[in-house]
Amino acid sequence: MINKTTEWFPCPVCLKPLDVRMTKRKKPYVICSPCGVQMFIRERAGIEAFGELVEQGLKADVLTRIDQLEQRYKLTCPDCATPFWANPELAGTNWLNGKVTGYRCPERNCQGFVPMGERSGTPTDPSPKQEVSKSGKDR
Numbered sequence: 001m002i003n004k005t006t007e008w009f010p011c012p013v014c015l016k017p018l019d020v021r022m023t024k025r026k027k028p029y030v031i032c033s034p035c036g037v038q039m040f041i042r043e044r045a046g047i048e049a050f051g052e053l054v055e056q057g058l059k060a061d062v063l064t065r066i067d068q069l070e071q072r073y074k075l076t077c078p079d080c081a082t083p084f085w086a087n088p089e090l091a092g093t094n095w096l097n098g099k100v101t102g103y104r105c106p107e108r109n110c111q112g113f114v115p116m117g118e119r120s121g122t123p124t125d126p127s128p129k130q131e132v133s134k135s136g137k138d139r
């Protein structure tokens with residue numbers, strides 16, 4: 001979960017919240033190891049703008065976005081209950097059609113597998129909004 005008191009910034013590629021770290025010279029940077037993204041902010045104007053973005057992130061807007069992302073991509077292993085992110089590296093694909101069938105638990109010694117069919121909104125679902133509006137009208 002996101003700790004709201006910790007400064008973080010979403011990865012520009014996968015939007016995963018990353019801890020904001022400081023270099024020895026007090027320049028902020030974030031690192032996303034799965035993506036190999038390293039973002040350093042070296043100039044003062046950038047650092048100020050970045051600081052504002054981080055502050056906004058600590059408030060509502062970005063959190064909502066991340067929440068939505070979490071609902072779609074954050075999975076829980078059915079075996080060991082470890083929460084993990086749907087990562088292409090963990091994807092199990094169907095041999096015949098190359099479709100992603102689910103995601104493997106990243107824990108060692110765990111054979112847990114989260115099939116994408118069991119989730120109402122899969123990452124590949126092109127029209128998640130329709131579902132929402134339908135169920136809203138019915139009730």
Ligand SMILES: [Zn+2]
Nearest residue numbers: 011014032035
């Ligand atoms: Zn990333």
Ligand SMILES: [Zn+2]
Nearest residue numbers: 077105110112
């Ligand atoms: Zn597991």
